[in-house]
Amino acid sequence: MSNLLGLEVKKIVETPPEEVERVKNWINTEEYKEKNFARQALVITPAHACQPLGAELAAHGFEGTLPFVHGSQGCTSYFRSTFNRHYREPAPAASSAMSEDGAVFGGQNNLHEGLENAVALYKPKMIAVFTSCMPEVIGDDLTAFIRNAKQKGCVPNELPTPYANTPSFSGCHIHGYDSMLVSILQTLTEGKQIEGRCTGKLNLLPGCDFNTGNYREYKRILKEFGIPYTLLADISETFDSPLDGNYRIYPGGTKLDDAADSINGKATIALGTYSTAKTYGWIKDTYSGKHVSMPVPFGIAKTDAFLMKISELFGKPVPESLKAERGRAVDLMTDAHQYIHGKKFAVYGDPDYLLGYVSFLLEMGAVPYHILCSKGTKKLEKEIQALLDASMYGKEGRIYINKDLWHMHSLLMTDPVDAMIGDTHGKFLARTAKIPLFRFGFPVFDRVNLHRVPLIGYQGVLNMLSTICNKFIDITDDTCDNEHFEMMR
Ligand code: SF4
Secondary structure (H helix, E strand, O other), X not given: OEOOOOOEOOOOOOOOHXXXXXXXXHOOOXXXXXXXXXXXXXXXXXXXXXXXXXXXXXXXXXXXXXXXEEOXXXXXXXXXXXXXXXXXXXXXXXXXXXXXXXHHHOOHHHHHHHHHHHHHHHOOOEEEEEEOHHHHHHOOOHHHHHHHHHHHOOOOOOOOOOEEOOOOOOOOHHHHHHHHHHHHHHHHHOOOOOOXXXXXXXXXXXXXXXXXXXXXXXXXXXXXXXXXXXXXXXXXOXXXXXXXXXXXXXXXXXXXXXXXXXXXXXXXXXXXXXXXXXXXXXXXXXXXXXXXXXXXOOHHHHHHHXXXXXXXXXXXXXXXXHHHHHHHHHHHHHHXXXXXXXXXXXXXXXXXXXXXXXXXXXXXXXXXXXXXXXXXXXXXXXXXXXXXXXXXXXXXXXXXXXXXXXXXXXXXXXXXXXXEEEOHXXXXXXXXXXXXXXXXXXXXXXXXXXXXXXXXXXXXXHHHHHHHHHHHHHHHHHHOXXXXXXXXX
8 A cells, every 4th residue: 555655555454354254244243232232432333313403303393494503603504414415405404503612601602792693694584503523512591691692782682592402412413403493482382372272273382303205294184174274393395395496594494483373272282202291281282272292103003093192083984085094005915915914024223213114024923033223212112012912913022222223234144034114224234235225214325206295194004015116026026036037026
């Protein structure tokens, strides 16, 4: 090996090829797996993102809202580039750009100057402020800083400026989403509750969901029901806006007036019991009308429960069109079950999505075999175990809470499965294990348009099942010998 001047550079350590080969094989053994699972002070490729990224998602879901990161620019760039790569859309956000002096003397000056500039340049209708790790580590007092900013006139008094502490050394993106969402709703609804007023609407909280297709699907379902609604918070236009030659800094989002009036709603359904826990806790003590928290409607049973709940809350029967959709989904499951039945899956991701994957796979007679969440709780483990226990296909399923994708490597190498479900980060494992990866999670950097394909509802059953079964059929076609290469599959 030579350097730019063409001079020979001697390697500090020479590793013989046999040693490289030995280690390459060793990391796929039971012996290595034991060591891998014994590790405690190191996380390798966690299957989650950091708190402020989730907070930014919530902020993007509101009309005219500028997400504002109090912290360093590097973190802000990471959130924005993650959204850019997943959606292939812009994700405008501002930052207080804290650096060394901010870390020593506190970030108030940075925050005030940043807010003043952001208001002048980007003219938002709301600024949603959240923190990255640095101000959390040094203990910046966000409540006092925002109050001072208003007193100093850096931010007009009437401009809604919700804020959330989103330290990434505890929790993950779903917690940041939840904290930001509840702060936005608390800010917008303050003083808006009117005795005796009822908007007649359903407030629907889709939870921390990065799939724009799911938001459109919720809207379509509610339109079929003929039920007026407010989606809290709606990112469907923000990250899937039309290309017509005009750049809009704030496309779409829930109207601020609608969000403010949501406190007078007829009913509220919070989907995603893990990513809306805090918001739901506050809503049920504050909002008018009825309140329900339930899982994200993945698969038939969870979609049935969701539609029945809407029907019950609004005293309207489930529309015939949705019943027909259900029938088609069941027909499709019957036609396709032979291609998925008995196949073993490794699944990883957010708690709410994981619960959905497990339900859906069990309904199809597939085996959720390795189930991994890198930010989970005992409660989640119990909930997944209950799903497994309720099905004859759940007996072999094993749950791994607070484990990462390198643990998953050991699982795949020592106890193989037929496929994985998760996000793009699993592609290296899928390649090593020579199995397909179904990219239903977040983020997806290496395929296009998947965030537009709904996974919830009966339509989601159709999409997930067709994707999975057709891939298995492709594999059969690609790997069979000539005698078994058939027209019919
Ligand atoms: S973990 Fe903390 S430091 Fe790292 S990107 Fe997230 S907020 Fe920034």
